[in-house]
Amino acid sequence: MIRRVPEEIIQLIATSYDNIRGIVVLKDNKITHENYxxxxxxxxxxxxxxxxxxxxxxxxxxxxxxxxIKSLDQNVLDFFPDYQVKRREQVIQKVTVRHLLTMTAPYKFQSEPYTQVYSSEDWTK
Incomplete structure (x- = not known):
């Protein structure tokens, strides 16, 4: 049985948290509460x-x-044993799990990478 989130929480979200779009609570792989x-x-x-x-x-x-995973400092390429490093790909060999988690992979870029995603017509597909 899916229940609504308690009314006091709904009111709090409605008045103070306009950035919350929905709440789904799972218990034992079943939805117990769901509100948008x-x-x-x-x-x-x-x-x-x-x-x-x-x-x-x-x-x-x-x-x-x-x-x-051995540690945060494990190389990401360890998880892709079939990946063939190309001749000019030097940076990829140094990227660690920590780099990915902290968004500090040592790549150079000209602009924020998500700019193209959000400016394309099909970004939700």
């Missing part, structure tokens, strides 16, 4: 910005705890 706010629904796509960094960090911690 500010005219959004479960079918809307939204830009989640840095939320994924927190979730990815949790998953990396679990992977380290379970031994799938």
């Amino acid at each position: 706010f500010h005219e959004y629904n479960q079918n809307d796509t939204i830009h989640i910005a840095s939320v994924t960094k927190s979730i990815l960090s949790i998953l990396i911690g679990i992977a380290i705890d379970k031994g799938f």
Whole structure:
């Protein structure tokens, strides 16, 4: 049975947190609570910005705890044994899990990489 989020939380979000689009609570792989706010629904796509960094960090911690990843300083290419490094690809050989988590991979760029994604007509596909 899916229940609504308690009314006091709904009111708090409606009045103080206009950046929250929805809340879905899972327990035992089943949705127990589900609500959407500010005219959004479960079918809307939204830009989640840095939320994924927190979730990815949790998953990396679990992977380290379970031994799938040796450390944050492990080279990312260790996870892609079939990748053939091209002659001019020197930076990729130095990128670590830590670089990816802290968004500090040592690549040079001319502009923010997401600019092209958000300015394209099909960025949600």
